[in-house]
Amino acid sequence: MAPRKLYGMPLSPNVVRVAAALNEKGLDFEIVPVDLRTGAHKQPEFLALNPFGQIPALQDGDEVLYESRAINRYIATKYTEGPELLPTPSAKLEVWLEVESHHFYPHVSPLVFQLLIKPMLGGAADPVVVDKHAHELARVLDVYETHLAQNKYLAGDAFTLADLNHMSYLFCLSKTPKADLVASRPHVKAWWDDISARPAFQKTVAAIPFPPSA
């Protein structure tokens, strides 16, 4: 069987979202570089994998998928080794998968872009954009704080895909001056300390080529 190929930039949090899932399941894979800076994602070769021209894409045997959250559902469903990332009953788990996608991600993503990625590309963070999204993310994390005071993990007692889908962006956020958004909320902090200590995640972050100054 052909090895698993994860297409994208090893620094991209959406790519790392998938790498984290592959590592939790103990699966071998290689990252195939698709350098956004050279426009590789808009070339016909890559568009054949993801017609929307975005990273990541995953090739698993003859299956080609894109959209990191869809890829992660596929990994969680197909591979039974390792932790059960999509246990049933699933109602609460599905809610928090959507909360990541529609409440957490829309604010953490622009923050990480402004504070981490833009400077790496030689640009400067836009303070207006940073303040707006930091303010909104704070309100979102207040909801998480209340929820995590009653629940060890987002879906209840066990680590699931709902927690995992947050990790790549939480990690990037922790490298920015807005890390205090998590650090100042005791239950959110405790949850992050717990999940980021998972061996599979330690392996995932060790592979992220952060420049020495970050």
Added chain:
Amino acid sequence: MAPVKVFGPAMSTNVARVLVCLEEVGAEYEVVNIDFQAMEHKSPEHLARNPFGQIPAFQDGDIVLFESRAIAKYVLRKYSKSAGVDLLREGDLKEAAMVDVWTEVEAHTYNPALSPVVYECLIYPAMRGVPTNQKVVEESLEKLKKVLDVYEARLSKHDYLAGDFLSFADLNHFPYTHYFMGTPHASLFDAYPHVKAWWERLAARPSVKKISANMPLKF
């Protein structure tokens, strides 16, 4: 068995997302309005259902849920077998993966391009009395054209997005597209014949017709 409850106005896009799935599986349900003018969505009672103070929320006995796509999945998983419906295709890994891919595409690519046109042309003028921001509309339409190029190619190969079967992925497109067809830019779809045909197939479904009846295009 008590009917399940969906909290929020029936004309709301994300409420409709849930309702169309309830119709597809023939489940009994009750819509409980939430009065936005009266700030009911921020009342302690509603925040207990949805801590983000949004609609829809959902109740089935002891189970209280929020996030329309999570609610819709719960409904489909609960009722599909007895209804003889298979919109998630969870028995087939490849098919389920395609449903998931196109559900994510709707959420993160299609909707962000299309919904600003709906907000600027219909919702903001009607509900906030603000004029349409043409710049936002034009930028969104440019993005939407690029998205529809990909949809056209896909729907030239398959009748529906996840394959040659209707799925949750297609139904997720209904509510906002319904309102888009009430904007001055509806004719954009004429340039994409397979997309237009796909939309017309969706719009003709009894479930979609029934829920659309509570979603007036002039409000």
